[in-house]
Amino acid sequence: MRTFLFVVVLLLMAGVVGVLLTGMIGLVRGGGDPRRSNKLMQWRVALQAAALLVFILLLSLTSSS
Numbered sequence: 001m002r003t004f005l006f007v008v009v010l011l012l013m014a015g016v017v018g019v020l021l022t023g024m025i026g027l028v029r030g031g032g033d034p035r036r037s038n039k040l041m042q043w044r045v046a047l048q049a050a051a052l053l054v055f056i057l058l059l060s061l062t063s064s065s
Contacts, residue, residue, distance in 0.1 A: 005058040012051035019044045 023040040026032040
């Protein structure tokens with residue numbers, strides 16, 4: 001179970017980095033769609049929240065063992 005949660009945390013963190021880089025590239029290029037930027041920000045926040053929740057669950061399972 002811990003290995004599965006660890007892999008999920010890593011995937012969520014990679015997703016956060018991917019969305020963050022996509023948003024930064026769009027910002028550097030300029031002239032982007034503000035709705036797309038907002039949607040990317042919403043995805044980033046959601047992925048970060050999910051990663052934190054799974055990480056907290058992983059820590060609680062690890063500390064209780």
